[in-house]
Amino acid sequence: MSRIIVAVLLVFSLTVFAAAAETAPAPAAKPAAGASQPAALASTASKLPAALASTGSGAAQAAPSLTSEDVLKKSAEAYKAAKTYYEESHSSMSADIGGKQMKQEMRLTVAFKRPGTVKLEMSGPENITVFSDAGDTTILFRDRNQYMKRPGLTPALLAKGFPAAGMAMSDDPYSFVTEGVTKVSDLKTADFEGRQVYEIDYEQQDGATVFSYFDKAKFNLVGLKMEMNLDSQEAPGKAEMTLIVDKALFDEMPKDASGKETDALSFTLPEGATEMAMPRMPPAQPQGPGPSSDSGSVP
Numbered sequence: 001m002s003r004i005i006v007a008v009l010l011v012f013s014l015t016v017f018a019a020a021a022e023t024a025p026a027p028a029a030k031p032a033a034g035a036s037q038p039a040a041l042a043s044t045a046s047k048l049p050a051a052l053a054s055t056g057s058g059a060a061q062a063a064p065s066l067t068s069e070d071v072l073k074k075s076a077e078a079y080k081a082a083k084t085y086y087e088e089s090h091s092s093m094s095a096d097i098g099g100k101q102m103k104q105e106m107r108l109t110v111a112f113k114r115p116g117t118v119k120l121e122m123s124g125p126e127n128i129t130v131f132s133d134a135g136d137t138t139i140l141f142r143d144r145n146q147y148m149k150r151p152g153l154t155p156a157l158l159a160k161g162f163p164a165a166g167m168a169m170s171d172d173p174y175s176f177v178t179e180g181v182t183k184v185s186d187l188k189t190a191d192f193e194g195r196q197v198y199e200i201d202y203e204q205q206d207g208a209t210v211f212s213y214f215d216k217a218k219f220n221l222v223g224l225k226m227e228m229n230l231d232s233q234e235a236p237g238k239a240e241m242t243l244i245v246d247k248a249l250f251d252e253m254p255k256d257a258s259g260k261e262t263d264a265l266s267f268t269l270p271e272g273a274t275e276m277a278m279p280r281m282p283p284a285q286p287q288g289p290g291p292s293s294d295s296g297s298v299p
Contacts, residue, residue, distance in 0.1 A: 068187045068200045074219040076167065076174035078250065085112045085168035086249040086264055097230060097237035110165040111253065111264035118155040118169060119265050120162075131267040132158060140269065141276075147269060148276045163212075164221040164245050177221075180205045189216075192223055193244060207231070220248050 079085070087110040095102045106124035120130040127142040137153040140146075159166035159176065170176035185201035192199070192213040202210040208228035215222050223244045230237040247254075253261045 066187055066198075068184050071187055071198050071200060071214055071219060072177060073174060075214055075221065076172075076177065078219050079167040079170075079173040082168055082250040083114050084249075084251055084253060085165065086110065086247070086253050087165045087168075087245060088247040089164060089243060089245045091241060091243040093239060093241040095230070095237055095239040097239075099237075108162070108165075109264075110162065112155060112165065112168050113265055116155055117265055118158060119267055120158065120165075129267070130158065138267070138269070140273065142270075145270060145273050146276050147273050163224055163243055164248065167221065195222070197222055204228075218248075218250070220250070221245060222248070 087108070089110075090105065090107045092105045093103070104125060106122055108123075109121040110118065112118045116135065117133045118131070120128075122128045122130075129140040129142060131138050131140070132153060132155055135152050135154045137150040137158075139148050139150060155169040156171050159169035162169070167173040167176055181202045182205055183203040185199075188199045190197055190199040190213065196216060197213040198216055198219075200212050200214070202208075202212065204210065206228070208226055211225040212221060213223045214220065223242070225243075226239075226241040228239045228241075230239055253264045256262050
């Protein structure tokens with residue numbers, strides 16, 4: 001899950017995307033690039049080895065009846081079995097990049113329906129809606145009332161920016177959550193935001209340390225914390241991120257006051273929205289067979 005910091009930085013990525021179309025750099029793009037280079041968005045799915053070394057911190061109580069791999073597999077199964085998924089979450093990131101302090105918060109709402117319909121609403125430095133149906137993707141910058149089309153940007157590719165919702169949107173949730181992991185802790189129980197959860201800690205190839213928290217009954221991801229050193233000759237630094245999933249619904253959508261499910265996947269462009277020029281870039285790569293079928297990159 002080396003992509004976890006991207007959940008916040010994707011806002012910057014989309015801002016840069018829009019700025020490229022306007023031939024003007026986005027002010028926030030430079031910190032984002034320092035924190036996560038484009039290569040960090042590429043996925044090379046890899047299974048978690050059965051003999052993976054453990055690095056338990058001992059900060060939480062041990063949970064001997066299950067193993068970390070048991071919980072990861074049960075979580076992957078839950079996400080993969082869901083025909084629909086709905087999430088409300090919020091995240092915060094703080095960073096010290098070359099002595100410059102940066103803090104950012106974002107709220108996210110996700111509605112997803114198999115095989116390929118998703119609506120993402122991000123509220124933060126940029127207020128952005130992304131709607132994708134069978135790879136026909138529209139990115140709406142709500143504050144500007146401008147949009148762009150991005151053919152080929154499927155939910156499996158969009159998944160790379162979102163730790164929890166990404167497991168539902170990915171073609172292979174187990175590889176999604178274990179990609180880039182070099183060490184994993186023994187399973188523990190812990191208190192996260194006032195609830196008893198399973199905790200699994202990771203070390204990543206990119207040097208990040210991730211503390212992930214799973215619901216003890218449904219095995220869905222309820223939150224995570226991340227610490228990462230930013231290695232750069234020009235501006236070294238450190239970043240910390242916290243994600244909290246406020247609501248996660250499997251095989252149902254939120255209901256209105258009468259108890260009827262809302263149409264959370266409904267999307268129409270607002271009146272007066274204007275299309276932005278599309279920056280030149282390589283097209284999204286088609287999915288291939290096997291465990292790396294969700295490989296690719298998000299612009």
